[in-house]
Amino acid sequence: MSTPATSRARGVERIIDIFRQLHAARRPMTMRELIVATGAPRSSIYELVAIFSEAGWLETSGDGSVFFGREMHYFGADYAAHxxxxxxxxxxxxxxxxxxxxxxxxxxxxxxxxxxxxxxxxxxxxxxxxxxxxxxxxxxxxxxxxxxxxxxxxxxxxxxxxxxxxxxxxxxxxxxxxxxxxxxxxxxxxxxxxxxxxxxxxxxxxxxxxxxxxxxxxxxxxxxxxxxxxxxxxxxxxxxxxxxxxxxxxxxx
CATH class of the missing domain: 3.30.450.40 (GAF domain)
Known part of the structure; x- marks a missing residue:
């Protein structure tokens, strides 16, 4: 059985993978595409997308596709400026x-x-x-x-x-x-x-x-x-x- 630390590490890896898949695609991806691309369980992807959409790191369009949110732009601008x-x-x-x-x-x-x-x-x-x-x-x-x-x-x-x-x-x-x-x-x-x-x-x-x-x-x-x-x-x-x-x-x- 996975320890809590191992589960948290796996969750972080899935977050990173979601961001990298979106960047590689350079377009909004459907939930199904994200699940296939990351190989992560359906429930995990839905949960993570919901959490980061609420935080503004991701945005979900009317058709259910997912892409980077406004907060990500701010982070990138901060990095470039400094x-x-x-x-x-x-x-x-x-x-x-x-x-x-x-x-x-x-x-x-x-x-x-x-x-x-x-x-x-x-x-x-x-x-x-x-x-x-x-x-x-x-x-x-x-x-x-x-x-x-x-x-x-x-x-x-x-x-x-x-x-x-x-x-x-x-x-x-x-x-x-x-x-x-x-x-x-x-x-x-x-x-x-x-x-x-x-x-x-x-x-x-x-x-x-x-x-x-x-x-x-x-x-x-x-x-x-x-x-x-x-x-x-x-x-x-x-x-x-x-x-x-x-x-x-x-x-x-």
Whole structure:
């Protein structure tokens, strides 16, 4: 029989799982979908949704579907306002978008995946961007190559699942090729990739480094592969300058 402590721990795990499933779906989910996705008992999901709906952390629509509530927005806003790096990076990103009219982002690693923390889109009708918080395989990104520069070969091999070296189009990136990209990006202090996670996408990334010199995040431009070469040079130059400015002492993510 479960002890009270074990039951409480299981309840917390189910709460976390509900939030993660909603974030992964990026849309309201029905109770049935949540039950299937979490694998939790029906009674537990209904009870937890009721509790967090009352607290404002979740909201239930007229058709019974569930999504994040208003209180979650407040918590996120508080975090963004008081995290030094995010606060300063937001201003840098806005400046880059205003100057170049291209989508700019703050990107980092979360576990063994890449994710976007901040994103501002260009004003053009068609722009290329990645959704905030969505986890993407590291080998699919320019940022991923930058943020592994402090790791050795064995650490990189152990970090990245083998399946993550296969792109969406089915092409496999050879580990040795990826390793050379990581080493080259670390040496030159920036990374540019074309056509990896999206056929027409050009990604530029410049590292934001902590006090020890380790790249912990990156500023990125997401644009089209047909962007004029002269504009590319200007964008990359400004990206590197902005990332260096953000590499001043800051509170860790």
């Amino acid at each position: 995290n030094d790096l995010i606060s300063r990076a937001h201003q840098s990103i806005l400046s880059l978008v205003r100057k170049h009219d291209e989508t700019a982002q703050l990107c980092t690693l979360e576990g063994n995946k890449y994710t976007v923390m901040l994103s501002e889109s260009s004003s053009r009708p068609f722009n290329i961007s990645s959704d905030i918080g969505v986890k993407v395989p590291i080998p699919w990104t320019a940022t991923g190559r930058l943020l592994l520069g402090h790791l050795n070969v064995n650490e990189i091999r152990a970090l990245i699942p083998d399946e993550d070296f296969v792109l969406e189009n089915g092409t496999r990136i050879a580990f040795d090729d990826f390793l050379r990209d990581v080493q080259y990006a670390d040496a030159q202090g920036y990374c540019c990739t074309e056509g990896l996670s999206h056929t027409f996408r050009l990604c530029m990334a410049a590292p934001i480094r902590d006090r020890s010199g380790v790249a912990v995040a990156a500023l990125c431009f997401m644009t089209s592969r047909d962007t004029d070469p002269k504009k590319r040079e200007l964008m990359l130059d400004d990206l590197i300058k902005s990332a260096k400015a953000l590499s001043e002492p800051y509170s860790r993510l």
